Amino acid sequence: MSKIRAAITGVHGYVPDYVLTNEELSTIVDTNDEWITSRTGIKTRHILKGEDQGTSVMVVEALKGLLKKTDTNPEDIDLVICATVTGDAIFPDTANIATYKTGMVNAFGFDLNAACSGFLYALTVGAKMIEGGTHKKVIVAGADKMSSIIDYTDRTTCVIFGDGGGAVLLEPTTDPDCGIIDYMHRGDGSGEKHLYLVAGGSRKPATVDSVIAREHFVTQNGRPVFKAAVTGMSDVVKKVMAHNNLDAESLDWLVPHQANFRIIQTVAKMADFPLEKVMSNIERYGNTTAGTLPLCLHDYEPQLKKGDNLILTAFGGGFTWGALYLKWAYDGDKVKRLD
Ligand code: ACO
Numbered sequence: 001m002s003k004i005r006a007a008i009t010g011v012h013g014y015v016p017d018y019v020l021t022n023e024e025l026s027t028i029v030d031t032n033d034e035w036i037t038s039r040t041g042i043k044t045r046h047i048l049k050g051e052d053q054g055t056s057v058m059v060v061e062a063l064k065g066l067l068k069k070t071d072t073n074p075e076d077i078d079l080v081i082c083a084t085v086t087g088d089a090i091f092p093d094t095a096n097i098a099t100y101k102t103g104m105v106n107a108f109g110f111d112l113n114a115a116c117s118g119f120l121y122a123l124t125v126g127a128k129m130i131e132g133g134t135h136k137k138v139i140v141a142g143a144d145k146m147s148s149i150i151d152y153t154d155r156t157t158c159v160i161f162g163d164g165g166g167a168v169l170l171e172p173t174t175d176p177d178c179g180i181i182d183y184m185h186r187g188d189g190s191g192e193k194h195l196y197l198v199a200g201g202s203r204k205p206a207t208v209d210s211v212i213a214r215e216h217f218v219t220q221n222g223r224p225v226f227k228a229a230v231t232g233m234s235d236v237v238k239k240v241m242a243h244n245n246l247d248a249e250s251l252d253w254l255v256p257h258q259a260n261f262r263i264i265q266t267v268a269k270m271a272d273f274p275l276e277k278v279m280s281n282i283e284r285y286g287n288t289t290a291g292t293l294p295l296c297l298h299d300y301e302p303q304l305k306k307g308d309n310l311i312l313t314a315f316g317g318g319f320t321w322g323a324l325y326l327k328w329a330y331d332g333d334k335v336k337r338l339d
Helices: 022-028 035-042 056-068 094-101 115-131 189-193 208-212 224-245 259-271 288-305
Strands: 005-013 018-021 044-047 079-083 106-112 138-145 163-173 179-187 196-198 218-220 255-256 309-317 320-327
Touching: 005 056, 005 115, 005 179, 005 288, 005 320, 018 022, 022 035, 035 094, 035 259, 044 163, 056 094, 056 138, 056 189, 079 094, 079 115, 094 138, 106 115, 115 138, 115 163, 115 179, 115 288, 115 309, 115 320, 138 288, 163 288, 179 224, 189 196, 189 224, 224 259, 224 309, 224 320, 255 259, 255 288, 288 309
Parallel strands: 079 106, 079 138, 255 309
Antiparallel strands: 005 163, 018 044, 138 163, 179 320, 196 218, 309 320
């Protein structure tokens, strides 16, 4: 009997309407378009504005679009995994809120936190639930409202991040020409000191002092993060390519976490992979943390063909990182887009 694999049978992305440009950022902190563009490749990012607007708002939009595009009944969904570091609250889970708001009455859901690697890890977990034969329709979402944890007085971080996300539908297949095939994930807790939130967790709960000290915002040492990101991602990409007898010719797309364009360029170079086959939309969205990979798949969907070989890779706070190899399951140009 052929092995059951999980195939991505649909994707949808969502970014909020408000566009924060480099020019507007230059009026908030001491920065400029030239610095941001040359260091990060980012021109604009989208921001979720308004009262009571949490990450679930974007996840719900992504799920609704996904159901519509794939003509799926919400009652047929078994499970939703939502990768995020900016859930609506510490609990309940954003996945749970989103399943309720989209009528997925037979689904259970949970959030998964692995920072920028969250979507990749969640995709692996979702695939295993399908491969086990117990779940037929699993949604994996990745979304973050990074503007809720970014200090807009800190020019070293506020230029990098944006809000947005997306979701994919996973279904079983026995077709050897599609599905999730292999992965390699890694973690190194010693990286905590380079990218973190000081307060707001159980170690240092929120106090008036922690708020005044601005300890609920992202703190980052950019250079060590850059170095670890390019080394980590290129290493696992090369290993997954070697393990599956892939080379720059047979691999159709590299889908890297959109951290910044210099990181993307360097990873492609270190993995000996041509830049024209590397997905990138960081210019428009910035780094949306768990949202970058589904947003990339969404934007490039019309160019994807059944049987295309893709490697997804990510690196994030923790440190966490990994790479995942899949064969795309459908011709993207035949899908009716909602945008
Ligand atoms: N505008 C203008 N000047 C700035 C800005 C800004 N927005 N930010 C920093 N600078 C200044 C610094 O203050 C410094 O000035 P100084 O020399 O007078 O002290 C100078 O620019 C150089 O600062 P560096 O931090 O050394 O700049 P670098 O070239 O390393 O670029 C950056 C900084 C873009 C953050 C880089 O380190 C990087 O890309 N790191 C990876 C970070 C990342 O992608 N994190 C995302 C989360 S993790 C992930 O997704 C992988």
